Amino acid sequence: MGPEFVLGLVLILVGTVASAFPRPKTYLVQLINLEIPAWGLLLVMLSYNEALALLTFGGVSALSTFIYVRVIQKREGT
Amino acid sequence: MNGYEIALALCGIIALYAAVRVVLEKDTMRKLPFLNVVSFAISGSIVLLIPHPLAIVAAAAYFVGSTLESNAIASTYAGGPKDE
Amino acid sequence: MPAEPLHILIAAMVSWANFVTIDVFFKLPEKGGVSGASEIGRHIEEGGGALHGGYMMGNIVSSPDASAGTLLASCGVYAAGIPGGLFAALLVYIGNRICYDPGYAGTTGCITATFIVYGFTLIGFSAAEFIVGMVIAILTIQGISHVHSSRLLATLWRWRQG
Amino acid sequence: MNELLILVFGAMVVLGAIATIISRDLFDKLISLGIIVAGIMPFLADRGLLDVLAATALIAPLSTIFILMAIRRKKDGS
Numbered sequence: 001m002g003p004e005f006v007l008g009l010v011l012i013l014v015g016t017v018a019s020a021f022p023r024p025k026t027y028l029v030q031l032i033n034l035e036i037p038a039w040g041l042l043l044v045m046l047s048y049n050e051a052l053a054l055l056t057f058g059g060v061s062a063l064s065t066f067i068y069v070r071v072i073q074k075r076e077g078t
Numbered sequence: 079m080n081g082y083e084i085a086l087a088l089c090g091i092i093a094l095y096a097a098v099r100v101v102l103e104k105d106t107m108r109k110l111p112f113l114n115v116v117s118f119a120i121s122g123s124i125v126l127l128i129p130h131p132l133a134i135v136a137a138a139a140y141f142v143g144s145t146l147e148s149n150a151i152a153s154t155y156a157g158g159p160k161d162e
Numbered sequence: 163m164p165a166e167p168l169h170i171l172i173a174a175m176v177s178w179a180n181f182v183t184i185d186v187f188f189k190l191p192e193k194g195g196v197s198g199a200s201e202i203g204r205h206i207e208e209g210g211g212a213l214h215g216g217y218m219m220g221n222i223v224s225s226p227d228a229s230a231g232t233l234l235a236s237c238g239v240y241a242a243g244i245p246g247g248l249f250a251a252l253l254v255y256i257g258n259r260i261c262y263d264p265g266y267a268g269t270t271g272c273i274t275a276t277f278i279v280y281g282f283t284l285i286g287f288s289a290a291e292f293i294v295g296m297v298i299a300i301l302t303i304q305g306i307s308h309v310h311s312s313r314l315l316a317t318l319w320r321w322r323q324g
Numbered sequence: 325m326n327e328l329l330i331l332v333f334g335a336m337v338v339l340g341a342i343a344t345i346i347s348r349d350l351f352d353k354l355i356s357l358g359i360i361v362a363g364i365m366p367f368l369a370d371r372g373l374l375d376v377l378a379a380t381a382l383i384a385p386l387s388t389i390f391i392l393m394a395i396r397r398k399k400d401g402s
Contacts, residue, residue: 003330004367011341011360018345028394032353035387036341039360042380046367054376058383065387069394083326085170085294090332090366092297096305097336097359101343106351107205111304113358114223118233118300120362122293124369124377125237127325134238134250136374140365140381141230142257147358147385149224149261152198154392155351 005047011040027072031065086126093119106155110148117144169287173295176282177232178302180275182318184228188267191218191319195263199224206308214319215312219304225261226254228271229303233296235275240289247276325370336363350395354388 015036022029038061045053096115103109121137185191191214194200199220206216222229231254238246251272258265279292303311340359347353361384368377 003334007334007337007367010338014341014345023345024348028350028391029353031394032350032357032391033345035357036344036360039364043364043367046371046373049371049373051373051376054373055379058376058380062383062387062390066390069390072394073397081166081169081288082290084167085290087328088170088294089297090329092301092305093362094332094336096301097339097362099305100355100359101339105205105209106349106355107202108209108308109352109355110202110223111219111308113355115297115301115305116359116362118229119297120365122233122237122297123329123366125241126290126293127366127369128372128374129241130374131242131246132374133369134234134241134246135253136369136377136381137237138234138250138253138257139378141234142226142253142260143381143385144358144362145224145226145230145257146261147388149196149198150385150389150392151351151354152201152220152224153196154396156197156201 002047004043008040008043008047011043012037015040027076031068031072034068035065082126086123089119089123089126093123107152110152113144113148117141169291170295170298173282173287173291174298175295176278177236177275177292177296178299180278181228181232181271181296181299182303182315184267184271184274185218185222186315186318186322188228188270189322190221190227190267191215191315193217194220196224196261206312210309211312212316215315216308218315218319219308219312222300222304225263225268226257227263227267228275229296229300230254230257231268231270231272232275233293233300235272236279236289236292236296239276239279239283240293244276244280247280248273251276325366329366333363333366336360354391357388 019030019033022033093116096112100109100112121141124137125133194203194217202220203216207213234250234254235247238250251269254268254272255265258268279289337360340356343356344353
């Protein structure tokens, strides 16, 4: 168990709790808090040395953020 | 403890100090210079950790990315580009 | 290669002089280059600093200028010698174009810093000391006290003007 | 990477996570997210995954800019 693994688990736990109960209860705060467990998952993948998984996960994470932003805009705009 | 280790440790300690200052500062715009210090220290320690020619590209990519992020945050805070 | 704290201190002073001279010479404290830089300058003035020093700090934050050039040039010399430094100048130029900046200050600072750092490696300094020296130099401008450093930069800008 | 550096960069990641969760302003949250990214980068560099590092460093501001797009739209609408 390297330090990256422990650090990643801490980030996943803390970030999941934070995005489940956002303090000002808006969608944008929830979306920003959702970035914390994403970086934690990246650290856990790093501790297994999976380069291809890291690249794919980084791309998909940005793409899903974009889709969430569009969904939030559509829901709040109309 | 040779010179290389002293340099790396100094970079890490400066990065941690600037991160603490970012968290303690109240004004949003005055946080950004401290964040700039953090990105300087981190891109320096990336190159110090792996002295490989490709590390220059990685450090420059991190630095430009972090600068672009600060730029976007500051101009959105100021009200966005005027000519859009 | 004997690396002492004295070497790091000298390297910090040399890189501080290099980037401040080039930034002030290219008129960075005159105005904020983008709207974010002017906003940072205005907030620093509200906190008790000087306006032109705040503009220069905002410009350093929001586009890679001579300070970034000095850091990446010493990184390049550390990793690959003189060609590494010139390659870093190209990267700084690309980064400046991404951030909507003409990019004269960054590229000039990077090229001069390449030769300065290479010259110092010939007399017993290590490029790693210049990397940490540049980090210390940027810490004194942006990280200790915004009020005092912006007043210092505004004084230098007044000298440049008059 | 020795113990001191692991401790320093790990402390940066944890500090950034706590600051992201605690702060209420959206811009403050995004800046603290930048500290998390800064703390993760040396762990990527220590494994020697330079391609992953360059890709991640360019993807991280992209997702921040996507979130900023939503914030700007909301400010214009109100």
